[in-house]
Amino acid sequence: MPNTEKVTAVAEIVDHFNESSAAVVTEYRGLTVKQISQLRRDLGRDTTYAVLKNTLTRRAASQAGIAIDDSLLVGPTAIAFVKGDPVEAAKGLRDFAKTNPLLVIKGGVLDGKTLSAAEVNKIADLESREVLLAKVAGALKALPTRAAGLFQAPLSQVARLAKALEEKTPGEAAPAAEAAAPAEAADDDVDAAVAEAGAEAAPAAEAAAATEEPAADAAATEETPAEPAE
CATH class of the missing domain: 3.30.70.1730 (Ribosomal protein L10, N-terminal RNA-binding domain)
Known part of the structure; x- marks a missing residue:
């Protein structure tokens, strides 16, 4: 040549x-x-x-x-x-x-x-990048269904959840072999963080519900006219 x-x-x-x-x-x-x-x-x-x-x-x-x-x-x-x-x-x-x-x-x-x-x-043997990103998106999408509990959760629990999600999302520059492992290992951390946050917030949510129910009953009594006596 x-x-x-x-x-x-x-x-x-x-x-x-x-x-x-x-x-x-x-x-x-x-x-x-x-x-x-x-x-x-x-x-x-x-x-x-x-x-x-x-x-x-x-x-x-x-x-x-x-x-x-x-x-x-x-x-x-x-x-x-x-x-x-x-x-x-x-x-x-x-x-x-x-x-x-x-x-x-x-x-x-x-x-x-x-x-x-x-x-x-x-x-x-690893999952493709698209599959890993779909898992992260699925985890994030599921969070709003528990938003009421999370908003009342202690700050420490919310911080733990954020950390779990951060660890679950690999950097784009990271090698595939190193990026996939944190994404898979963090699944349990995310679920645990959400569950723990919901458990912490449950008493507050129940108390709020108990406070609102009497008020709702009273409002219904005032708005419903009494049946005429026979």
Whole structure:
């Protein structure tokens, strides 16, 4: 390959690294062109599956500031550059490898952190970002149904609930493997905080109800004319 072509190829790989939140290194030895095309379709538009030369990939990774173990860049190499949800891409690669054992997941990089093949498979077992966000939205949506109790709850209980919700919502920049665990672990904290707040507020709510009932009865007596005596 002439030097100008190498420079252009390296620049393209650098762009892929810079524009991706994750990159999964695979070996595709033995896969047919048809199978690789099918894998690309399965991964979708947000993931680019590129067959690359190891020497050019090393150079591009160095220029992009990406640390990839040299042991991953041995043999026929193809990298999945993930611009969308890393969990969905990892699932796609894992599922394809199950039916096409010639595809070998060797490792990768997620938000600058080096991943082993086992860690890539663990990411594939996580829930997608959309599912996690839906859970958070569901928890927030459920709160207004208990708003009356929460408004009368002690400040300490409301603060605990807010903290639980904050811990349940992962930062967008956090790696998927680290962000999913706090979101799942905080489910019980949110429920407990809401329940505790409601329990604390119950006496106050009952007292308010007891105070309002006599007044309501009195108002009904005044407004309802007496039946004439026979």
